[in-house]
Amino acid sequence: xxxxxxxxxxxxxxxxxxxxxxxxxxxxxxxxxxxxxxxxxxxxxxxxxxxxxxxxxxxxxxxxxxxxxxxxxxxxxxxxxxxxxxxxxxxxxxxxxxxxxxxxxxxxxxxxxxxxxxxxxxxxxxxxxxxxxxxxxxxxxxxxxxxxxxxxxxxxxxxxxxxxxxxxxxxxxxxxxxxxxxxxxxxxxxxxxxxxxxxxxxxxxxxxxxxxxxxxxxxxxxxxxxxxxxxxxxxxxxxxxxxxxxxxxxxxxxxxxxxxxxxxxxxxxxxxxxxxxxxxxxxxxxxxxxxxxxxxxxxxxxxxxxxxxxxxxxxxxxxxxxxxxxxxxxxxxxxxxxxxxxxxxxxxxxxxxxxxxxxxxxxxxxxxxxxxxxxxxxxxxxxxxxxxxxxxxxxxxxxxxxxxxxxxxxxxxxxxxxxxxxxxxxxxxxxxxxxxxxxxxxxxxxxxxxxxxxxxxxxxxxxxxxxxxxxxxxxxxxxxxxxxxxxxxxxxxxxxxxxxxxxxxxxxxxxxxxxxxxxxxxxxxxxxxxxxxxxxxxxxxxxxxxxxxxxxxxxxxxxxxxxxxxxxxxxxxxxxxxxxxxxxxxxxxxxxxxxxxxxxxxxxxxxxxxxxxxxxxxxxxxxxxxxxxxxxxxxxxxxxxxxxxxxxxxxxxxxxxxx
Numbered sequence: 249x250x251x252x253x254x255x256x257x258x259x260x261x262x263x264x265x266x267x268x269x270x271x272x273x274x275x276x277x278x279x280x281x282x283x284x285x286x287x288x289x290x291x292x293x294x295x296x297x298x299x300x301x302x303x304x305x306x307x308x309x310x311x312x313x314x315x316x317x318x319x320x321x322x323x324x325x326x327x328x329x330x331x332x333x334x335x336x337x338x339x340x341x342x343x344x345x346x347x348x349x350x351x352x353x354x355x356x357x358x359x360x361x362x363x364x365x366x367x368x369x370x371x372x373x374x375x376x377x378x379x380x381x382x383x384x385x386x387x388x389x390x391x392x393x394x395x396x397x398x399x400x401x402x403x404x405x406x407x408x409x410x411x412x413x414x415x416x417x418x419x420x421x422x423x424x425x426x427x428x429x430x431x432x433x434x435x436x437x438x439x440x441x442x443x444x445x446x447x448x449x450x451x452x453x454x455x456x457x458x459x460x461x462x463x464x465x466x467x468x469x470x471x472x473x474x475x476x477x478x479x480x481x482x483x484x485x486x487x488x489x490x491x492x493x494x495x496x497x498x499x500x501x502x503x504x505x506x507x508x509x510x511x512x513x514x515x516x517x518x519x520x521x522x523x524x525x526x527x528x529x530x531x532x533x534x535x536x537x538x539x540x541x542x543x544x545x546x547x548x549x550x551x552x553x554x555x556x557x558x559x560x561x562x563x564x565x566x567x568x569x570x571x572x573x574x575x576x577x578x579x580x581x582x583x584x585x586x587x588x589x590x591x592x593x594x595x596x597x598x599x600x601x602x603x604x605x606x607x608x609x610x611x612x613x614x615x616x617x618x619x620x621x622x623x624x625x626x627x628x629x630x631x632x633x634x635x636x637x638x639x640x641x642x643x644x645x646x647x648x649x650x651x652x653x654x655x656x657x658x659x660x661x662x663x664x665x666x667x668x669x670x671x672x673x674x675x676x677x678x679x680x681x682x683x684x685x686x687x688x689x690x691x692x693x694x695x696x697x698x699x700x701x702x703x704x705x706x707x708x709x710x711x712x713x714x715x716x717x718x719x720x721x722x723x724x725x726x727x728x729x730x731x732x733x734x735x736x737x738x739x740x741x742x743x744x745x746x747x748x749x750x751x752x753x754x755x756x757x758x759x760x761x762x763x764x765x766x767x768x769x770x771x772x773x774x775x776x777x778x779x780x781x782x783x784x785x786x787x788x789x790x791x792x793x794x795x796x797x798x799x800x801x802x803x804x805x806x807x808x809x810x811x812x813x814x815x816x817x818x819x820x821x822x823x824x825x826x827x828x829x830x831x832x833x834x835x836x837x838x839x840x841x842x843x844x845x846x847x848x849x850x851x852x853x854x855x856x857x858x859x860x861x862x863x864x865x866x867x868x869x870x871x872x873x874x875x876x877x878x879x880x881x882x883x884x885x886x887x888x889x890x891x892x893x894x895x896x897x898x899x900x901x902x903x904x905x906x907x
Contacts, residue, residue, distance in 0.1 A: 654711020701759020
C-alpha cells in the first residue's frame with residue numbers, strides 16, 4: 249500500500265506540473281493576478297507530493313519490501329541500514345526520483361521566499377521550472393517507474409553494487425544533484441527574462457544567489473566524489489577524467505563563469521546577453537551530464553542505466569529544452585542591448601577574459617568527452633581519450649586564468665591602468681616566485697611542477713589577502729582601523745577572497761601530490777620490512793573477517809619513520825557473496841603534509857601477498873581547498889544584498905521596461 253501511495257503522488261504531481269507549466273504563464277501574459285498566484289500553490293504542492301513519494305520509496309528500502317522490483321534488484325536484508333537508505337538513490341529509478349525531488353524543492357523555495365520578485369517574473373520562472381519537472385516526471389512515469397511490483401517476490405534481494413556501499417555515497421549524489429538541478433533555477437530565470445525581454449541589475453541579483461547555491465553544492469559534491477574515488481577504489485588517484493566526472497565538472501565551470509558574468513550585469517549593466525546565454529548553457533550541460541549517465545552511451549563505474557529507450561527520452565528532453573531556450577535567445581537577444589561602455593583594461597575586461605577562459609576550458613573537456621562517441625558513430629572504431637589529452641589541453645587555460653585572477657580582482661571598473669593596479673601586487677608576486685624558487689632548490693629530482701604549482705597557489709592566496717586589504721584601504725592608517733574596515737566589508741567581498749584562496753590550496757595539493765608522490769608495488773611475506781621514501785613498512789599478518797554482508801581478508805601493516813612508529817594500517821580485500829564481487833579497501837593514514845596509503849593485493853601461491861604502497865604529499869589540500877571554496881560561496885550567499893534583491897532599483901527596471 250505504501251508503494252501505491254508513492255506511485256499515486258507521482259502521478260498527481262505530474263498533473264499539477266502541467267497546470268503550473270501553463271496557467272501562470274498565461275496569467276503573466278494577461279496580467280491576471282489569480283492565475284499568477286496559482287504558481288506558488290502548485291509549486292509547494294508539487295514538492296509535498298514528491299516528498300511523500302520519496303519517503304514511500306525510502307520506507308520500502310528500509311523494511312526490505314522485495315515485492316518492489318527496484319528494492320529486489322538493489323537491496324538485501326543483510327545490508328547495513330545506512331546502505332539500505334543510500335540504496336534508494338544508488339540506482340537509476342531512485343536517483344531520478346531524488347533528482348525530481350530537488351528540482352521541485354527549488355521551485356518551492358522560490359514560491360515561499362520569492363516575495364520580493366515581481367509577480368509576472370515569478371510566475372514565469374515557476375512555469376518554466378514546472379515545464380522541466382513535468383518533462384522528468386513523464387520520463388519517470390513512462391520509462392523508469394520505481395514502484396513496479398513483482399508478481400512473485402524473491403526471498404531476498406540482489407544487493408547494492410559493493411562499490412556504492414560506502415558512507416561517502418550517502419552524501420556525494422545528493423550534493424551533486426543539488427548542484428546539477430540547482431542550475432535549473434538559473435535557466436528558468438534566464439528563459440523568463442527572455443520571455444519578458446528584460447534583464448537588469450535587479451535580475452542579476454535575483455539569479456546570482458540561486459547560481460551560487462548550485463555552485464556551492466556542486467563544488468562539495470565533486471569534492472566528495474573525488475575523495476570517495478581516492479580512498480574507496482584503491483587506485484590511489486583523485487581524478488581520472490572519467491566521462492561522468494567530466495559531466496559534473498563542465499556545469500561547474502560554466503556556473504563559475506556565470507557567477508562572474510552576473511557581477512558585470514549587476515554593477516555595470518553590461519554583458520546581459522552573454523550572462524543569459526551562460527545561464528542557459530549551465531543547465532544545458534547538466535542535462536548533457538544526465539544524458540551521459542543514464543543513456544548507456546558510456547560505460548563507467550558511475551553510470552546508472554544502459555537502456556536506449558531511456559536515452560532517447562532524455563535526448564528528446566535535452567533537445568526541446570536546449571533548442572527551445574536557444575531559439576528564444578536568438579529571437580530576443582536584440583532586446584538585451586546595453587549602452588554601457590568599458591575599456592579593454594578594466595574590471596569588466598578582466599571578467600570577460602575570465603569567462604572566455606572558463607568557456608574554452610569547458611569546450612575542451614566537452615570535446616574530449618564526446619569525441620570517442622562521435623568517432624565510434626562515424627567510423628565504427630573505438631577510441632579512448634584519456635588523462636594525457638585533458639592534462640595537456642585543459643591545464644594551460646587554467647594556468648592563464650589563475651595568473652590573471654588576482655590582478656583582475658583589483659582592477660577598477662570601466663577603465664584602468666595595468667601598471668598602476670599592479671603596483672599593489674608586486675610584493676605578492678615577488679614572494680610567490682621566491683617560494684617557488686625555494687621549493688625548487690630544496691627538492692630532489694628537479695621537477696618544475698611542484699615549484700610552479702606552489703608559486704601559482706601562493707599568488708592566488710596572497711592576491712586574495714591583498715584584495716581585502718586594498719578594499720579596507722590599509723595604507724596610511726592604523727592597524728586597528730584596517731581591522732575595523734575589514735570587519736565591515738560586505739560578505740560577498742570576503743566570500744570572493746576566500747573562494748580564490750581555496751582554489752589556490754587545491755592547486756597546490758594537485759601539484760604537490762602529482763610531482764612528489766612515491767609508489768611501491770611488490771610481493772611481500774608476512775614479517776618482511778620494506779622502505780618507501782622516508783618510511784619503513786612491516787606486514788605483520790593477514791586475518792579473515794566476516795562483515796554483515798561480506799567476508800574480508802584484513803592485513804595489519806605498521807609504518808615507521810626511523811625508529812618511531814607513525815601508524816597502524818589495516819588494508820582489506822572484501823568479497824560480497826550476493827553480488828559475487830570483490831572490492832579493495834585501502835588503508836590510509838591521513839596527515840596534513842602526507843598520506844600513507846596501503847592496498848592489499850592477492851595472495852600468491854607461495855603464501856606471500858601483493859601490496860601497493862604510496863606516499864602522497866599534501867593530497868588532503870585538494871579537498872581542503874574545495875571546502876574553502878565552498879565556504880567562500882557560503883559567505884557570499886549570506887550577503888545582505890542578495891536577501892533584499894527584490895528591492896533593487898525598481899525605477900531603473902521600469903525605465904528599461906519602457907525602452
